[in-house]
Amino acid sequence: AQKITQTQPGMFVQEKEAVTLDCTYDTSDQSYGLFWYKQPSSGEMIFLIYQGSYDEQNATEGRYSLNFQKARKSANLVISASQLGDSAMYFCAIPSGGSYIPTFGRGTSLIVHP
């Protein structure tokens, strides 16, 4: 079964600085995808970025990028130029099983200080 581990319960960063949120995963699948979601205090789950296991380049979406290291089974999210609105919970997820059910980690709480 797929498993996601997010070891940082909480992270703090100064506004305008970059921050890396860690995610390691375990899967027996050869082909898979990894996703990151953001959950602000309002509660909604916002899809941020996707990385396919066979993608040759690390995924980027605006200020979000993935530091994907397949051999280490890690897919860390890098947020550049942090903004106050980035304060939220961040979840890493991997599809499980033939039905691609997203399996989530416990999340990392990010607080951006002015």
Next chain:
Amino acid sequence: DSGVTQTPKHLITATGQRVTLRCSPRSGDLSVYWYQQSLDQGLQFLIQYYNGEERAKGNILERFSAQQFPDLHSELNLSSLELGDSALYFCASSGGPGRRAEAFFGQGTRLTVV
């Protein structure tokens, strides 16, 4: 806007009661997932439907049931409610021809059982 619509946003009900949560997936998405998010359990997968049929079950209690209708909207029925059922319930959708596996979430229904 994820394109996934959940109603109602908030629900307060008494123990022993029954409630129905509604979800309209993104246009063209065939898979609907239901998740429960509580502080101590994180994001727990409950059940998945694909094109009207139950595809996978997770940690769903027998008091809970779901269905997906021909127009692909889905309902999650929670009965004999207990205080511990208070949580944020998410619907997500994904899938469909030519689409990637990432799931898009609705804004959630915050259920409070008193």
